[in-house]
Amino acid sequence: MIRGLIFDLDQTLVDSSIALEARHRRDWSAVYSLIPQFKVYDGVKEALNMARSRGLKIAIVSSAPRSYVLKVLGYHNIPTDVIVGYHDASRPKPSPEPMTEALRQLGLSSSETMSFGDKSCDLISSYRAGIPFISCLWDLQAYNNRATMRNCYKILYKSADIVSCISMI
Numbered sequence: 001m002i003r004g005l006i007f008d009l010d011q012t013l014v015d016s017s018i019a020l021e022a023r024h025r026r027d028w029s030a031v032y033s034l035i036p037q038f039k040v041y042d043g044v045k046e047a048l049n050m051a052r053s054r055g056l057k058i059a060i061v062s063s064a065p066r067s068y069v070l071k072v073l074g075y076h077n078i079p080t081d082v083i084v085g086y087h088d089a090s091r092p093k094p095s096p097e098p099m100t101e102a103l104r105q106l107g108l109s110s111s112e113t114m115s116f117g118d119k120s121c122d123l124i125s126s127y128r129a130g131i132p133f134i135s136c137l138w139d140l141q142a143y144n145n146r147a148t149m150r151n152c153y154k155i156l157y158k159s160a161d162i163v164s165c166i167s168m169i
Contacts, residue, residue, distance in 0.1 A: 002169045004057040004108045006099065006131065008117035011139040013060075013078060015039040023064070027155030028081055031068065032133040034076050041138060048079055051166050057081045063092055063121070077112035084104055094127055114153065114169075116162070127151055134165065 010016045016023075016038045022030035051058055059082035062069045066085030074079060082105040088099040103110060110130035117123065118136045126133040132153035156165060 002112060002114055004059065004103075004106045004113040006059045006102050006113055006126070006168070008066065008119070008122045008136075009060050009062040009072060009134070011118045012116055012122075012136045013041060013043060013044050014072060014076060015040040015139070016072070017139070028065075028068065032071055034135055035071055038072060038076065040076050040078065041159035043158075043163045045078070047162035047166050050163060051169075052079055054166075054169070056166075056169065057106045057108065059084065061093070061102050061108055061115075061125075062071050062086065063099045063120075093121040094128070096125055096128035099125050099129035103129065103131075115155075123151065136162075 007013055017035050019031045019034040022034065048058060058080045060073065060080050061084045062067055063086055065087060069083050069085050076139055082102055084098045085100045086092055089095070089101045091097045091152060099115065103113065106113070113131050115122065115126035115131045116136050117126070117127045118139055122135050123135065135152040135155045137155060137157050138159045154165065156162065
């Protein structure tokens with residue numbers, strides 16, 4: 001029985017592509033100033049609220065620093081129970097360590113969770129941790145990355161499809 005969901009943040013829950021160049025430069029003050037321009041993808045808040053109403057625990061596992069994740073989640077009022085940022089595991093994705101740390105904090109096993117993400121590192125990290133992975137391909141870059149289509153439990157092509165996916169849990 002699924003009792004928890006793990007989500008990547010950028011290009012899965014929010015379109016943060018406007019800050020990509022500043023993130024690559026590690027210019028965090030520029031990135032933070034762009035957060036108000038990030039867009040929460042259609043259906044995301046509805047899906048997360050549905051998950052919470054069904055008693056599912058929610059974790060965000062990101063390759064970004066925790067401070068960034070907190071700012072994005074806070075600004076866009078995105079609920080979560082657990083955050084695992086870049087510095088919260090000894091090795092980042094695609095290592096399974098960020099996922100296993102999320103499982104530990106959630107108090108759940110891999111068979112009780114599902115993971116959602118847009119990049120191959122999300123898929124590999126989930127796969128290595130034994131967590132079923134749902135590939136989120138609404139971002140063009142993710143859609144063009146065919147590696148995120150292999151070994152998936154399910155593939156979603158529109159962000160609003162998260163709602164129907166969670167409704168089946």
